[in-house]
Amino acid sequence: MLDTDTKRRIDSCRDILVGKVPDPKSQVEQITIALIYKFMDDMDAEAEELGGKRSFFSGAYAKYGWAKLMAPGMGGFDVLALYSEAIAKMNQNPGIPALFRDIFKNAYLPYRDPETLRSFLKEIDVFTYDHSEKLGDAFEYLLSVLGSQGDAGQFRTPRHIIDFMVEVVDPKKNESILDPACGTAGFLISAWKHIVKHNSKERSGDLLTPDQRKRLATNIHGYDISPDMVRLSLVNLYLHGFTDPHIVEYDTLTSDEKWNETADIILANPPFMSPKGGIKPHKRFSIQAKRSEVLFVDYMAEHLSPQGRAAIIVPEGMVERTDVAYKQLREMLLREHLIGVVSLPAGLFLPYTKVKTSILVFDRQMARKGMPVLFSQVSHVGISLDSARTEVMENELPQVINDYRAMRAGESVSKSSWLVDRKKLLVAPYQLVGSQFKPRISSSRYPFVRLGELCHIEKGRSSSTKTPTGEYPLVVRGEEKLTSATYQYEGEAVCVPILSLAHGKGQIKRVHYIRGQFAVADLLAVLQPKDSSSLDAKYLFLALDRVKDDLAALMQGAVHVTLKLPELRNFEIPLPPSEVQNALAQKYEELKGLIEQTEGLIAKRRAEIDKTVDEVFGGRN
16 A cells, blocks of 8 residues: 555655656656666665675776765766756666667667756665555556556546456466556556465565566566567566566557467457558458557457457447448457457546446456447446546446456346346347347337337437527427527427436436427437337337337536447337327327416416406506
């Protein structure tokens, strides 16, 4: 657990640098280089105390020792020159291992202010080398300040989402683990911690033999296309006790040098973004595509061992897009890899991206046995989905972990999840939209039918604020009586709001029925029956009005909470015979007539009362 003093000192280092180094990633790099520099000197000092010799700062590099930098007699510009020269030359130092040379590769000091450097080094001087969990946690906190790496489509995965994915795949001490887009190695460290925790009795990891620990460290691998991310991963693993971490700079999608390597466990949040014109991959992928998310998922599926398991974060398009490559990939996953889809709430990765995401869960052994696929709908993840990112009590992730354990044990799952027969999913376009297959809790004796099969559904075409007034009704969300100079629809229709006005949650206050010639604002969806003989528009209105809260529950979003048209098309309602629908429609018309009659009587009686009161008061002024 990160202690407050260490956190304060890391924050202080960043505060000192921010005036000269505003970019968070560059701040992290400068702190990383300085910490490793200081720790190498600490290890030299420890070696001397034990009767040995200095190895890192010896020979021609002895002049760069930490004590020289911090000597009271050194002037500010002298310290600046010495430190700048040291970090630039350190990757050529024959006395340090290859790991440290990689860390110092291309290192430089991006500013020339001696007072800033002095203050910065003074804070670094307080840190001391230690392979403890405390130091590893401190570095992970430092990495948490990293923002979006926009050019590569990378962004940091929240720690509790990483830990959740690790719990779901449950890596073992003898299994190989890979993250082919490892960033700062968060998934790899979480997997290592998971294994250590499950092999502890009286103290951390005491059930692991020295050979098992060595094999575990050897089995953990990561790739990243960015040399900066590789450097940060190396340091992160080193500070967690990995003396020889296996992180390499590698382009997973365009290089095939490691194509024949496999892993038992793969964990990743690969980049979503594809460059203009798409990726130009090598020819060994089974799915021909140019989208990075398709290629990454294909890569991970193809590089799992026969008993392999994986958890991968993907954009929502992966589960619902109907492009050829997406359909081919989903079919392949359903036949050989996929056992679960976890739908995450929109806004989880703000401010880096608004893209809604899901987690694909693989288990090759279970998939090949034809086991059902587990779908989970997660709305609460233990943190708020606004920019504050504060902890909240609501967290459905632990329950979903229990659902995966229950599925593997052949037991029933919770209400957060539902199992779907794999054969039902192996029908083109191999959709993985969980809500489409969610079981209905209903005792209706009538068949349920998808709205997309019954209605033409589209988004309204008018603006509620910029539409010129005219003779045609304009349907908006509430009770407003607006008109339009033109109309786009005629006949009968039901209009459903697709944007919630409630902060952070779905809400539909009113469903609209309209007929004639009319316009509809773009904040609503327009549903018109394909065949009026099989679906009465008034029955459709009554049905959707009854389930408007269920429709609102499908809304997703952090900034804008919306109902997607694919979700609306996949929504099912009971479809009784036409005579039942017509009878309901007739009763609805009778009710409207009674309401209008009653409102007329009320208005008439109110006018009579107002007239009498006016007479009492002698008329109005």
